[in-house]
Amino acid sequence: MPIPELSQLEQILHKHRHKVRTSCLAEIGHQNHRFPILGVELGSQQLHAPTVIFVGGVHGVERIGSQVVIAFLSCLLERLEWDEHFQRLFDKVRVAFLPLLNPVGFYQNSRANGNGVDLMRNGQVDAVCNVTPLVGGHRISPVLPWYRGKHGLELESQVLIDFVSDLITRSRVTLSLDAHSGFGLKDYLWFPYAGNVAPFPGLAQMFRLMQLFDTTYPYHAHYQAAPQSHFYTTHGDLWDHLIKGHKKATFLPLTLEMGSWLWVKKNPKQLFNFAGFFNPQKRHRQERILRRHTVMMNFLIQAAYSAEQWLPGEQAKMDYHAQAMQLWYQKVKR
Numbered sequence: 001m002p003i004p005e006l007s008q009l010e011q012i013l014h015k016h017r018h019k020v021r022t023s024c025l026a027e028i029g030h031q032n033h034r035f036p037i038l039g040v041e042l043g044s045q046q047l048h049a050p051t052v053i054f055v056g057g058v059h060g061v062e063r064i065g066s067q068v069v070i071a072f073l074s075c076l077l078e079r080l081e082w083d084e085h086f087q088r089l090f091d092k093v094r095v096a097f098l099p100l101l102n103p104v105g106f107y108q109n110s111r112a113n114g115n116g117v118d119l120m121r122n123g124q125v126d127a128v129c130n131v132t133p134l135v136g137g138h139r140i141s142p143v144l145p146w147y148r149g150k151h152g153l154e155l156e157s158q159v160l161i162d163f164v165s166d167l168i169t170r171s172r173v174t175l176s177l178d179a180h181s182g183f184g185l186k187d188y189l190w191f192p193y194a195g196n197v198a199p200f201p202g203l204a205q206m207f208r209l210m211q212l213f214d215t216t217y218p219y220h221a222h223y224q225a226a227p228q229s230h231f232y233t234t235h236g237d238l239w240d241h242l243i244k245g246h247k248k249a250t251f252l253p254l255t256l257e258m259g260s261w262l263w264v265k266k267n268p269k270q271l272f273n274f275a276g277f278f279n280p281q282k283r284h285r286q287e288r289i290l291r292r293h294t295v296m297m298n299f300l301i302q303a304a305y306s307a308e309q310w311l312p313g314e315q316a317k318m319d320y321h322a323q324a325m326q327l328w329y330q331k332v333k334r
């Protein structure tokens with residue numbers, strides 16, 4: 001049985017094959033199948049061009065994250081057909097996609113990959129604070145959720161790390177958005193760390209980026225931006241892993257956590273359907289989610305392109321850092 005999201009992605013990439021650079025980053029074998037992990041690049045091929053990366057499908061059961069990323073990719077490709085302004089923008093900015101990182105998880109409708117490993121706990125980095133029990137990642141057994149794996153990176157994790165690392169080294173500024181669902185009643189934008197209650201090196205720039213979004217789009221302020229450690233702490237977060245490897249780079253990774261509990265509240269029957277915790281079950285609601293994040297995703301591309309306009313210099317950085325500390329690190333719970 002095919003994976004509908006993967007088939008849709010392949011169709012879109014085929015339709016626009018003259019505009020995209022697609023690579024099969026790995027093939028994951030499972031039972032009698034082999035599933036590709038596809039990486040996509042569009043726009044500038046210049047060294048040091050600013051870059052935005054959109055990632056989806058890290059957790060197989062959170063299908064909506066992958067659907068949001070694929071819908072946005074399709075929207076950009078359609079727009080590149082006719083929008084001259086947009087074509088010029090893409091001469092200067094690179095946009096990369098890893099729309100479905102965990103195909104076996106999609107195939108078997110599980111959070112983990114085919115080995116029972118939660119990829120977002122599989123980074124080779126241990127938390128330096130107390131972690132949320134179980135949810136924070138463990139090595140007890142793949143039968144329990146949030147399993148980190150015995151040792152080493154799973155192939156899917158390695159693919160994400162290699163793909164993002166390569167882009168960081170080719171770009172003067174890298175923004176990323178990794179789309180998930182299944183936490184809370186509202187939409188969150190989380191940034192590192194997941195495994196440390198201290199601020200990450202890009203805190204001042206992240207504060208500035210979030211401030212820019214809020215002041216530019218005050219009627220899209222349905223996101224709550226905060227360090228992930230404010231909600232729960234984990235070992236092995238892949239974005240923590242990447243930050244550790246690229247401390248000097250201007251690299252600002254965001255995780256979009258779509259507030260799916262609200263969909264359950266609006267449609268309580270979803271409680272009897274496991275997928276319902278993570279995905280809208282009604283067509284009109286799914287369509288609403290697919291358009292809900294396009295303003296923010298477009299904003300990230302514009303912000304990367306215009307990074308010199310808003311990235312703070314040394315003096316302003318200290319000022320933004322102080323404001324960010326005031327906002328996010330006044331009362332650390334742990």
Ligand SMILES: [Zn+2]
Binds near residue numbers: 182
């Ligand atoms: Zn997730």
